[in-house]
Amino acid sequence: DAEITQSPRHKITETGRQVTLACHQTWNHNNMFWYRQDLGHGLRLIHYSYGVQDTNKGEVSDGYSVSRSNTEDLPLTLESAASSQTSVYFCASSTLAGGLNEQFFGPGTRLTVL
Amino acid sequence: AQSVTQPDIHITVSEGASLELRCNYSYGATPYLFWYVQSPGQGLQLLLKYFSGDTLVQGIKGFEAEFKRSQSSFNLRKPSVHWSDAAEYFCAVGARNAGNMLTFGGGTRLMVKP
Numbered sequence: 415d416a417e418i419t420q421s422p423r424h425k426i427t428e429t430g431r432q433v434t435l436a437c438h439q440t441w442n443h444n445n446m447f448w449y450r451q452d453l454g455h456g457l458r459l460i461h462y463s464y465g466v467q468d469t470n471k472g473e474v475s476d477g478y479s480v481s482r483s484n485t486e487d488l489p490l491t492l493e494s495a496a497s498s499q500t501s502v503y504f505c506a507s508s509t510l511a512g513g514l515n516e517q518f519f520g521p522g523t524r525l526t527v528l
Numbered sequence: 529a530q531s532v533t534q535p536d537i538h539i540t541v542s543e544g545a546s547l548e549l550r551c552n553y554s555y556g557a558t559p560y561l562f563w564y565v566q567s568p569g570q571g572l573q574l575l576l577k578y579f580s581g582d583t584l585v586q587g588i589k590g591f592e593a594e595f596k597r598s599q600s601s602f603n604l605r606k607p608s609v610h611w612s613d614a615a616e617y618f619c620a621v622g623a624r625n626a627g628n629m630l631t632f633g634g635g636t637r638l639m640v641k642p
Binding site for chain 1: 629
């Protein structure tokens with residue numbers, strides 16, 4: 415079965431360190447998204463990609479970057495982790511076919527920045 | 529830009545009772561509307577979606593939602609709640625001219641009393 419996976423599931427890091435969160439999908443979807451989830455804010459869009467070599471900033475992109483070198487993967491990098499980036503991060507993917515379609519979500523990565 | 533409001537942060541209902549979760553959106557045209565459910569420690573799962581046509585949409589797990597344009601609402605309902613429905617519920621809106629991006633509400637946490 416097709417799926418979307420995230421690794422690691424839990425990560426503790428220190429302020430100032432670079433951290434990369436992995437997202438891998440086997441749906442062959444063109445669109446991929448990164449969100450962060452914080453109490454009271456729901457999910458907020460960090461970055462998104464509509465295909466290989468395409469990346470775009472979302473609502474809360476400061477301090478984050480992504481790259482899309484193939485269809486399956488969209489890693490999220492925190493260049494210099496800050497305590498404000500402690501959150502749960504979700505990756506999602508969707509297909510372009512048929513217009514706006516549902517997004518399929520990964521299980522999430524809980525990141526703690528000390 | 530679109531926005532979504534879920535007025536109720538927490539709701540508690542008794543098992544077997546009916547449920548209605550509120551969702552109000554702001555968007556200048558007919559939106560795409562979604563309800564997702566998140567069980568503890570899990571990613572988001574799509575319950576149902578509205579794109580066009582019949583304003584009452586049926587979803588999985590016995591849920592339904594009604595799109596009311598005049599009230600800018602898309603409330604989620606279930607006639608009889610089961611203990612396994614305890615979770616967090618997110619309403620989301622997508623804009624027809626903004627690719628596949630979704631804007632999420634802050635979520636409603638549902639607790640079910642035995």
